[in-house]
Amino acid sequence: HSKSAGRNAVRFFDPAMQAAVVARATLQRDLRHALRDGELRLFGQPVVDARAQVVGQEALLRWQHPLRGMVSPADFIPVAEQSGLILPMGQWVLRQACAQLAAWARAGGERAQWSLAVNLSPRQLRQPDFVDTVQAAWREAGADPRRLKLELTESLLLHDIEDTITKMEALAAQGIQFALDDFGTGYSSLAYLKRLPLAQLKIDRSFVRDLLEDPNDAAIARTILQLAKSLEMEVVAEGVETAAQFEALREMGCHLFQGYHFGRPAAL
Ligand code: C2E
Ligand code: MG
Ligand code: MG
Ligand code: MG
Secondary structure, three states, rough: OOOOOOOOOOOOOOHHHHHHHHHHHHHHHHHHHHHHHHHHEEEEEEEEEOOOOEEEEEEEEEEEEEEOOOOOOOHHHHHHHOOHHHHHHHHHHHHHHHHHHHHHHHHOHHHHHHHEEEEEOOHHHHHOOHHHHHHHHHHHHHHOOHHEEEEEHHHHHHOOOHHHHHHHHHHHHHEEEEEEEEOOOOOOOOOHHOOOOOOOOEEOOOHHHOOOOOHHHHHHHHHHHHHHHHHOOOOEEOOOOOOHHHHHHHHOOOEOOOOOOOOOEOOO
């Protein structure tokens, strides 16, 4: 039966696959409603310096689902990316983040100096009007663009690299800084890395986790720090969960730190 149905025919004989397709469609629909009904939340996780002083936050998206509770981005970002919903959703995150920066500036005190990092989907960057969209977001909110950081992953290097560089440079000229997220897990070519206007590399938490037990992970962390130094970039270690990891990374010369040891993501 499956052969005669042809290669492209939808086959309903696999209940597990059918269930997955239905689940995905349901998630997509619910996600569209989430955006419309205001179920998205922006959480923040502190970023600290070598003295463990908070210097900023990373904005992390959450979905306050009426039945499922707080849904993690790992469970819905991939679906949002496939359906294109990541574009209006990313727009919401940018506006929300800029409003937060403006509120910190108004409140004064040390928060007025904090930066806020926003995660971007490669699909956002590929929009022809991306530079204008970002500029409109900080302008309309009255936020200082020098406090806004944009986090990209190495997967963006798979697409039109010249276009990416042009857009990044236009935004960098506005004072916005870029960080390369989850560094070490992707496809980075060192030749490209040097051409991107990056202010920061973020060591992926998979290298931080076993840093003290696994000499290979320690070597990777050291190598990233050396690379960043010669490219004049800062390094942020993510996933720092213990004082011992903090101490080891600090001794290696790491500049900035993020992880449960300093604070979990919480409502901004
Ligand atoms: P990411 O940008 O690498 O964010 C760090 C993730 O590590 C966060 O997960 C954070 O909660 C988690 N984390 C932080 N410290 C620790 C730690 O000490 N130990 C452990 N085990 N985990 C830690 P989260 O919030 O679930 O976000 C997952 C990913 O979803 C993010 O990874 C980012 O790639 C994506 N994401 C989050 N918000 C957005 C957004 O607004 N837009 C886009 N496009 N992607 C987003
Ligand atoms: Mg990030
Ligand atoms: Mg990260
Ligand atoms: Mg990561």
